Amino acid sequence: MIRGLVFAVTLLILLSIVPSSTPFPNLLSLSERHLTIFVTVLKWFLALFVIWKVNSVLSRWADNGWIWKDDKSAWSWRNEVAVVTGGSKGIGAMVVKRLISYGIRAAVLDVEPLSEELQSAGANLVTFYECDITSRVAVHKAGEAIRSDYGSPSILINNAGIGNANSILDVSPERLSTIFNVNLISHWYTVQEFLPDMIAKKKGHIMSTASMAAFVGLAGMVDYSCTKVGLVALHEGLKQELKHRYKCPQIKTTIVYPTWTRTRLIEAIEKGIQSVRAPIMDPGDVAEAMVKQIIDGKSGQIILGPSIAASIRALPAWLQEFIRDYMAHVVTVKATTAVA
Structure with missing residues (x-):
């Protein structure tokens, strides 16, 4: 160029x-x-x-909060602590492995124990805290334990999520409540738990794993798309509050939009994805982009898929509907799968 x-x-x-x-x-x-x-x-x-x-x-x-140049000397990776929700499997586990490669200590909040591979790779840098992130009490209890063990975390990666493959009429009240609690409400709980210490130190990075589904609502996964759209609003508002309420534009915020990724989330719908010839990413590639953003000390959006996806809402209505129609048969099964 x-x-x-x-x-x-x-x-x-x-x-x-x-x-x-x-x-x-x-x-x-x-x-x-x-x-x-x-x-x-x-x-x-x-x-x-x-x-x-x-x-x-x-x-x-x-994206950088109108800060022209950052003081990267504030970060010493071997002294930083990162909280990773859903860090036992999938994308979360890959994120943890990359974090510890920089010497960053990782506190994993999950309902599933660490994989044997992650346990052996982590040595003394990874600690598992069994935690139901949909419970504010459980998140606070885990936060107290992390601060006691390591000190105050400076990095928060909200990665845990689940997906329902159900139509609007078929999804049960229980599943609907659970997906919103895991994919969206839990972010409030973790931010409320760990952001105050970041504000006090004027240093931190909050990252959330959203999805390309935030840009387009598809048949069979409406609830999932709604939770990811909610994350967009959450990050926009969080960034504004950090600048204008807490006077801490130094604290980084990042929202990540992976395309279809080979995790448990897509196992039930992989044939549908293949039918529209959509690419499927490797979890390691997603994790690499996420951790690179942290190491580079940048805020903003990471779109891991067609760059035009973020501009779908700006397209003519007929073209938007054509895209949604084309993807309408990706999710046709009924299932609930977790992704870490």
């Missing part, structure tokens, strides 16, 4: 300063009229590139 830009600028300068009577323009085998059109197109290309670049810089600046 940079080489192409340098070439385009150089070419434009040459075409602008070299008189048309010289042999140079003939090297392009263009008539004077076509040469004028070519130069005009080249100018528009450069203008659009500059606009795109400025937009990218402003977006990164906004």
